[in-house]
Each structure stands twice: as structure tokens, then as C-alpha cells.
């Protein structure tokens with residue numbers, strides 16, 4: 534059986550195909566990165582253009598097996614994915630006061646019954662903690678003794694139109710996606726980049742994409758915040774294009790080849806002649822000027838993160854900041870993030886040991902921080918398949934749990 538993870542980003546499509554072995558281990562067969570289309574700030578806004586870009590990417594993997602597109606797990610992102618905190622309460626029904634699964638389900642159903650816009654559809658209920666008779670911080674109350682069970686959770690919903698555009702684009706390109714296979718981007722990223730130790734200690738994971746920056750915050754193994762901002766690394770390119778009076782493509786080249794996140798480390802004498810990039814262009818810019826543009830946008834992004842950390846009172850996170858997404862490849866970003874957030878900063882590391890990887894080339898691809906969301910989708914996909922009854926069986930689930938346990942910081 535195959536699982537295909539599709540990270541449909543604003544700038545790039547990232548695809549990972551894994552075969553689920555008899556032992557439940559995932560063998561990564563293919564990793565593809567391609568330009569995206571029809572996606573704006575994380576959201577499919579042009580179904581035809583997105584489908585056209587997806588069709589090209591799917592073509593790369595179609596030869597693997599005819600079922601390879603039957604089981605697509607995809608991320609959803611953008612400002613029309615909404616997160617609401619919610620509380621549910623249930624009285625423990627058994628005379629023995631032993632909390633049963635049915636009590637837990639009732640408490641969760643209570644939390645899910647919040648009133649929201651009628652165009653919103655729920656995609657996840659992320660349980661933060663249970664409280665049994667006033668005792669909080671409980672992760673699994675099953676079998677505990679008590680009379681009153683409370684649950685705190687975050688309900689992640691998306692506008693129907695956003696969900697429909699996403700599934701239509703995938704289907705038009707020849708893929709199949711079930712609604713339960715749609716995963717909120719920052720949640721998927723957390724599955725690949727964060728260990729239980731990170732979540733216990735306290736951590737913020739920041740995914741700097743092209744059109745969005747998303748973050749998730751955990752402490753005491755509890756989700757404290759999960760959020761998407763409609764700003765990302767493409768804004769840096771746009772700013773540079775304005776400054777250079779050039780096309781986006783040229784500005785992107787300048788950013789990738791000469792960019793740095795800390796302006797003060799760049800010389801004002803180090804000039805980039807634009808004619809070296811494109812003979813048709815005239816003029817020059819210093820590396821200091823390029824870095825100023827980059828630093829200013831990235832600082833704005835880190836300020837949004839900082840404000841959210843302050844809002845949820847999580848400014849002291851011992852496991853610090855973990856960065857992923859294409860924007861995290863900006864040179865010097867670790868130092869800038871440390872300066873702006875006053876926390877230790879690391880690049881995300883999807884421990885390739887969680888998967889069977891055939892070649893060195895594939896290992897290098899998977900170590901790329903741009904593949905974190907896709908790797909997390911595979912982890913989520915595997916656990917969902919294993920969680921179901923029937924032919925897909927619980928065997929996979931057990932093995933996957935073992936695999937997930939092996940994700941290292």
C-alpha cells in the first residue's frame with residue numbers, strides 16, 4: 534500500500550511517496566519538488582491553475598504504481614482555516630465512577646458543539662488537556678476515577694469553499710483525497726519536526742513558507758497555540774523586486790544567491806552587479822542593502838510570532854524555536870531569530886531514521902526543511918490508516934507508533 538503526502542504550497546508543491554511495508558515501516562520511494570500554481574497565501578484560489586501544476590507533479594510519481602494517487606494526504610493552510618478554543622463537560626456515567634471512552638467521547642462532542650460560521654467545516658479537534666474533578670493537566674483520563682470530566686481543545690475548521698477548492702484541484706489532477714486526509718499545515722509540520730521531549734519542555738515550531746508563516750507552540754505536552762499568518766518569504770522577494778526595479782525572478786535569484794538575514798554582518802562595499810545575473814539589467818546593489826530588505830521582513834514575521842508567544846504567555850520555552858519551510862533556508866536566520874525571540878534556535882530535523890530511505894540522494898532530500906510538512910503528512914497518514922478497522926489493520930498503527938517514537942530532536 535502506498536501513501537502519498539502532498540504539501541501544496543504557495544510557491545512549491547512537495548510530494549513524498551511511501552510504501553507501507555508488512556512491518557509497518559515506511560519506505561520513501563519518491564520525493565518531488567515542483568513549482569506550484571493557483572495558490573495564494575496558502576489557499577487554493579484558482580482551481581484550474583492548481584490542478585495544472587499538480588498534474589505535472591503527479592506525472593512524476595504516476596509510474597510508481599496505479600494506486601499511488603488513491604491515498605493522498607494533503608495540508609490545508611491560509612487565513613480561512615480558523616482555530617477556536619473550546620471546552621466540553623461530561624458527567625461520568627458509570628456508577629463505579631470509572632471514566633469510560635463513552636464519557637470522553639461525550640465531553641469531546643460537547644467541546645465540538647461550539648457555534649461557528651455555517652460555512653465552516655471542522656477538520657480537527659486537538660485535545661489540549663482533560664480535567665477530572667478539578668485536577669488538570671491530564672492527558673488520558675480513560676479508566677481514571679471521577680465524577681466530572683472536562684476537556685479543553687482547539688477546534689480547527691476551514692471554510693467549505695477552501696476545502697472544496699483544494700479537493701477539486703487534486704481530483705482534477707487525477708488524485709483522490711478523503712476529507713479526513715486533509716491536515717492543518719502546522720499540525721503536520723509538528724508531527725515530523727517535534728519530539729515528545731520538545732513538547733514536554735516547551736517549544737515553538739515556525740514554518741516560514743512563501744505566502745504564509747505558521748507556528749505551533751507546545752508546553753507540558755500540551756498545545757498552547759497553532760496559527761497561520763498571511764506573510765512569508767515571497768514578500769521578501771517582492772520587496773527586493775521593488776527595490777531593484779526588476780522582475781520577481783531576478784529578485785528571487787538575488788535573494789537566494791546573495792541574501793543574508795543580518796544586515797550589520799554584510800559589507801556596504803560588497804556590490805552585486807545586476808548585469809552578472811542578467812546581461813540586460815543595469816545597476817548594482819550592495820549586499821548590505823539586500824540584507825536590510827530581508828532583515829526587515831523577517832523581523833516583522835518574528836514580531837508576529839513574539840506577539841503570539843506573549844499572548845499565550847509562552848515566552849520562556851526551554852526547547853526554544855525550531856525553524857522549517859523554505860524561508861528558514863535564508864542564511865543568518867538562526868542568529869536573527871535568536872536575537873528577535875530571545876530563545877535558543879535550531880533548524881528542524883526530520884530524523885530520516887523514522888523512514889526506510891533507499892539512497893543518499895533521498896536522505897538529502899528528506900533533510901531539506903522544505904519537506905517537513907510532507908514528512909509530517911506521512912506520519913499522520915500512517916497513523917490514520919492504522920487507526921481504522923478493517924483491511925488496513927491495527928498492525929500498521931502499532932508499528933507507526935514505534936516509528937514516531939523514534940523521531941529525534
Ligand SMILES: Nc1ncnc2c1ncn2[C@@H]1O[C@H](COP(=O)(O)OP(=O)(O)OP(=O)(O)O)[C@@H](O)[C@H]1O
Pocket residue numbers: 541542543544545546569574575576610741742743744745746765766767770785788789792857858859860861862863864903
Ligand atoms: N535558500 C533560500 N534562501 C532564502 N529563501 C529561500 C531559499 N530557498 C527557498 N526559499 C524561499 O522559500 C519559499 C518557498 O518555501 P516553501 O516551499 O516552504 O513555501 P510554500 O510551502 O510553497 O509556501 P506556503 O507554506 O506559504 O504556502 C520561497 O519564497 C523561496 O524564496
Ligand SMILES: [Mg+2]
Pocket residue numbers: 540541542543742743858906
Ligand atoms: Mg508551506
